[in-house]
Amino acid sequence: MTPSVLAGLVGAVLVGLGLYGLILHPHPLRKLLAFNLIGSGVFLIFGIVARRGAGAGLRFDPVPQAMVITGIVVAFAASALAVALILRLSAETSRVTLDPDARKSRNGEDAK
Amino acid sequence: MSLLPYLDIGLAVLIVAVAIWTIAAPDLFAAVVGYVAYGLLLAFVWIRLYAPDVALTEAAVGGGVTGVVLITAGKRLGALKNIAPEVQPGLPFKILTGVLAALVASAVCGAILMLPEPPPSLAPEAAAAASGAGAGLGNPITAVLMSYRSFDTMLEKIVLILAVIGVWSVSTDKAWGGAPPPFRQPKPYAPMVFLAQLLAPVGILIGIHIFWTGANAPGGAFQGGALLAAMWMITMMARLLEPPRVDAQWLRLALVAGPAVFLITGLTGEFVAGSFFAYPPSLAKPIILFIEAFMLLSIAAALPMLVAGPPSERPDQ
Numbered sequence: 045m046t047p048s049v050l051a052g053l054v055g056a057v058l059v060g061l062g063l064y065g066l067i068l069h070p071h072p073l074r075k076l077l078a079f080n081l082i083g084s085g086v087f088l089i090f091g092i093v094a095r096r097g098a099g100a101g102l103r104f105d106p107v108p109q110a111m112v113i114t115g116i117v118v119a120f121a122a123s124a125l126a127v128a129l130i131l132r133l134s135a136e137t138s139r140v141t142l143d144p145d146a147r148k149s150r151n152g153e154d155a156k
Numbered sequence: 157m158s159l160l161p162y163l164d165i166g167l168a169v170l171i172v173a174v175a176i177w178t179i180a181a182p183d184l185f186a187a188v189v190g191y192v193a194y195g196l197l198l199a200f201v202w203i204r205l206y207a208p209d210v211a212l213t214e215a216a217v218g219g220g221v222t223g224v225v226l227i228t229a230g231k232r233l234g235a236l237k238n239i240a241p242e243v244q245p246g247l248p249f250k251i252l253t254g255v256l257a258a259l260v261a262s263a264v265c266g267a268i269l270m271l272p273e274p275p276p277s278l279a280p281e282a283a284a285a286a287s288g289a290g291a292g293l294g295n296p297i298t299a300v301l302m303s304y305r306s307f308d309t310m311l312e313k314i315v316l317i318l319a320v321i322g323v324w325s326v327s328t329d330k331a332w333g334g335a336p337p338p339f340r341q342p343k344p345y346a347p348m349v350f351l352a353q354l355l356a357p358v359g360i361l362i363g364i365h366i367f368w369t370g371a372n373a374p375g376g377a378f379q380g381g382a383l384l385a386a387m388w389m390i391t392m393m394a395r396l397l398e399p400p401r402v403d404a405q406w407l408r409l410a411l412v413a414g415p416a417v418f419l420i421t422g423l424t425g426e427f428v429a430g431s432f433f434a435y436p437p438s439l440a441k442p443i444i445l446f447i448e449a450f451m452l453l454s455i456a457a458a459l460p461m462l463v464a465g466p467p468s469e470r471p472d473q
Contacts, residue, residue: 052268060261065179097277121319124462
């Protein structure tokens with residue numbers, strides 16, 4: 045098994061693991077972390093596509109690699125925005141959760 | 157018989173194990189520490205895929221800066237009172253999710269094992285870009301980012317600015333225009349101050365070097381900018397510097413400088429070189445380095461602002 049196929053399989057496992065964490069974790073920051081795992085798995089798959097596309101005297105196809113570099117930076121920007129939203133939501137509702145029912149019951153108590 | 161295949165398998169097992177840890181860790185802090193280690197291990201895989209540029213970006217941005225954001229966020233959440241107890245999902249739901257995740261992972265595995273032969277490739281076009289419109293660039297990745305796909309790279313800079321605007325706009329009305337809350341240490345902490353004083357000058361030098369060398373060797377504005385951003389964050393964590401007010405003129409100029417210079421140069425290409433985002437071949441390398449210098453500035457300003465978060469109401473000064 046070549047290193048690139050192995051890396052691709054690792055990418056596939058990471059997508060699966062990330063999906064599991066994204067669905068199951070109640071904590072929004074843990075969900076975000078799991079989502080980033082999915083993202084890096086997808087990037088790895090881009091990486092093996094780049095490796096397979098070697099040609100023109102290069103050992104890799106530079107286009108998917110360049111896309112992964114922009115992708116990593118954009119993924120970070122999106123994560124930072126998500127963190128800001130999660131923090132504001134928690135400060136507003138005093139609860140660290142994305143569950144709308146938890147908020148509803150609390151607002152009901154407060155007669156808001 | 158080389159040792160490398162065994163190292164590859166060991167690395168793969170280690171990455172999957174650390175990934176499992178970030179999902180299964182008992183608390184957020186442990187999970188984030190796992191995630192940072194995971195980012196660094198992933199960088200090794202990128203090197204094995206002949207992608208040192210991606211490895212540098214993954215180690216700096218994917219692992220490092222994302223880890224700082226999540227740890228800072230965890231601290232700020234921990235400071236909130238009345239945190240609701242987390243409701244754990246039931247066992248049947250867990251099994252169902254596990255089956256779904258396994259199905260998706262095996263589908264992706266199947267797709268990887270059945271990739272088309274011969275593999276499609278844009279390498280010839282990229283090589284042409286490196287020797288044509290991006291003349292003088294020895295690093296094909298930089299040639300793709302700055303010449304072949306330059307419009308994408310420009311838009312990506314704009315995404316960074318949009319994210320900063322998004323983070324700032326979740327502040328409360330009263331806090332608008334103020335400074336983000338200080339980083340973790342409540343007051344200067346001697347070892348941290350020492351580390352910042354020792355590391356920052358070296359880090360800034362290495363950051364600029366990585367940017368400069370990026371034209372010909374692995375590196376570039378993203379990787380160099382991320383390193384400069386890290387140095388600014390370290391000095392802010394040591395409380396040698398405070399986060400700037402979000403209405404500071406210089407900060408806003410630094411944020412928009414990269415995309416603005418990129419866009420103006422791209423529009424000028426319409427008249428000088430005959431098409432949008434084209435460079436005259438004889439001047440391609442200096443022009444690309446000129447644009448990248450401003451992109452470096454914008455990245456170095458944007459990443460710490462994304463980590464620092466929205467302006468807070470606390471009057472710190």
